[in-house]
Amino acid sequence: MKGGYRTGAGRKKKDRSNQDYFEDAESYLLAVVQGRAIPDAVRVQAAKSLIAYQTAKKRAPVKSPAPAKLQEKMERDIEKSNAAEFEAKAAEILKKHRRIKS
Secondary structure (H helix, E strand, C coil): CCCCCCCCCCCCCCCCCCCCCCCCHHHHHHHHHHCCCCCCHHHHHHHHHHHHHHCCCCCCCCCCCCHHHHHHHHHHHHHHHHHHHHHHHHHHHHHHHHHHHC
8 A cells, every 4th residue: 555545644633522611712811820721822822812802992091181171171270360369469459558548
C-alpha cells in the first residue's frame, strides 16, 4: 500500500465533550483566572476579542456641563460679583457719610 488513507494515521481528534460551556467570554476568562477552567490559548484569545462585542461600552461620566449651562453660570457669577462690589462700595460710602454727619 502506497500513500493515501491509513487507519490510525494523523493527528488524533481532541475530545471536546469534557470542555466547559460558558455563557459569555467574560465568564470564561473569569473561570480561567480563578482556576476553574483549563486555559486554552485559542479560546482565551477568542474570548478577549469577543468581549468588545458582547458588552456595552461604559461611557465616562460627563464632567463638564453643556455650553449653555456654562454660559448661564458665568453670567450669574458676574452678576453676583457685581452685586458684591456694589454692596462694598455702598457700605464704604455710607461709612464716609456717617462720619461726616457726626
